[in-house]
Amino acid sequence: MAMPEPIPAPEARPDVERLRGYSAPLEGRRGLLRLDFNENTIGPSPAVTEALRSYPADQVAVYPEYDGLREALIANLQASPAGLAHPLTIDQVGLFNGVDAAIHAVIHAYGSAGDTLLTTSPTFGYYAPCAGMQGMAIEALPHDLPGFRFPLEAMRTALQRRPKILMLCNPNNPTGTRVPAEQVLELAAAAPGTLLVVDELYEAFTGDSVLPKVDFNVHANLLVLRSLAKTAGLAGLRMGFAIGAAGVVDRVSRVTGPYDVNSLAVTAAFAALGDQDYTDHYVAEVARARDYLVSQLTQSGAVFHCDGGNYLLVWPRRSAEAVEQQLRSAGILVRGMAGKPQIDGALRVSIGTLEQMQRFWTTYAQLES
Known part of the structure; x- marks a missing residue:
């Protein structure tokens, strides 16, 4: 018996066919220190x-x-x-x-x-x-x-x-x-x-x-x-x-x-x-942790940029991609900015609690030494 001819799928709208979709590397993150997507790092109230x-x-x-x-x-x-x-x-x-x-x-x-x-x-x-x-x-x-x-x-x-x-x-x-x-x-x-x-x-x-x-x-x-x-x-x-x-x-x-x-x-x-008090406490903790990390980066002579938000940009002395992978091997996730205008070669680091940022800095400083 002859196999039927396959019926092709219809094309989507031309705008969608041309579209480059938005995707993010969200899998395999459980159990790691998540400093890559600017999330709350301690959980809800x-x-x-x-x-x-x-x-x-x-x-x-x-x-x-x-x-x-x-x-x-x-x-x-x-x-x-x-x-x-x-x-x-x-x-x-x-x-x-x-x-x-x-x-x-x-x-x-x-x-x-x-x-x-x-x-x-x-x-x-x-x-x-x-x-x-x-x-x-x-x-x-x-x-x-x-x-x-x-x-x-x-x-x-x-x-x-x-x-x-x-x-x-x-x-x-x-x-x-x-x-x-x-x-x-x-x-x-x-x-x-x-x-x-x-x-x-x-x-x-x-x-x-x-x-x-x-x-x-x-x-x-x-x-x-x-x-x-x-x-x-x-x-x-x-x-x-x-x-x-x-x-x-x-x-x-x-x-x-x-x-x-x-x-x-x-x-x-x-x-x-x-429970706004819980949220306010977390936001205040992030501010303290951000101040700590900015101080450490400044003292080390690192190239970085920090303004608003619960994140900052840092430019490693070595390959950003390599540092990102080494941090992951140490259980810490950050987000590489490869290919983005003005910030190619940077890592975006989310700010969590003071203890979490101390862990990040200890590992990052060792990689950069």
């Missing part, structure tokens, strides 16, 4: 752990409910030291399966073929493939050197070309570049036809958030992304928020599924938002 342990088994079979979660986030923001000059309403908060899903939804909702997405370079690597899915052009402005300063004048000029979306990671990953809230508001006011998306994933480690000052009734073209991944330790559960004008949040939410955020993530988010 005991309140989160207890909430997950006590989650009713029968509720796993039920679609998630989100009642009260937006209110809990707003209350958490209002109670922060900076507070909110302009109160938020629940229709100004969108819930997403992590900030990555929010980024994808924003670009899916607002980007079309031929539009331009404006950003800086280097920056978070997921912006480009999301724009590519929509057939958008990407204009990436290099940071000003030395110091990886925000290219403010170049950004002002680029905004005159009316890009559809400006993606601004603040503080920027991986350079730590910070943009004061006043400059963010200035850029939004100067570009009424552009959606300015501020990715504040690492804001808690820096304190440059625009949320305490923005009035979304005035700056309706400004959208802020937040997460509970890096500070509260919920990276594995995926919990992200988009905060902005009600109309923008509505349109971004239209391109997501109705149950994208799972019930365990919701349960953990309630517990994490209710």
Whole structure:
């Protein structure tokens, strides 16, 4: 009997066929000191752990409910030291399966073929493939050197070309570049036809958030992304928020599924938002550990850059790839920046606890000696 002719798979959209997907080396990390993805390195609050342990088994079979979660986030923001000059309403908060899903939804909702997405370079690597899915052009402005300063004048000029979306990671990953809230508001006011998306994933480690000052009734073209991944330790559960004008949040939410955020993530988010003291303690510990590592790097004469965020860049004297592999052999993961503009040859080192950074430094210093 003759074998049937194989039926070829159909091609995807041309934009997807041309796309270079975003991937990260996430496998084989258990049991190692994870200083490679800027995660919380000690785990979530005991309140989160207890909430997950006590989650009713029968509720796993039920679609998630989100009642009260937006209110809990707003209350958490209002109670922060900076507070909110302009109160938020629940229709100004969108819930997403992590900030990555929010980024994808924003670009899916607002980007079309031929539009331009404006950003800086280097920056978070997921912006480009999301724009590519929509057939958008990407204009990436290099940071000003030395110091990886925000290219403010170049950004002002680029905004005159009316890009559809400006993606601004603040503080920027991986350079730590910070943009004061006043400059963010200035850029939004100067570009009424552009959606300015501020990715504040690492804001808690820096304190440059625009949320305490923005009035979304005035700056309706400004959208802020937040997460509970890096500070509260919920990276594995995926919990992200988009905060902005009600109309923008509505349109971004239209391109997501109705149950994208799972019930365990919701349960953990309630517990994490209710235990801000734990998160504050962790953020303070990271700051102490960062100061320690900066001091050690300075005394050793190492070439490094540290600004905002829970990470820094260091340029080893030897091959960065070789040092990265030797650190892994010692049970420590860091992220190589090979091929990235301006930072090729650097390692990005996430900041954990003081004890963890002492372990990193002892090993790294031996490799560099």
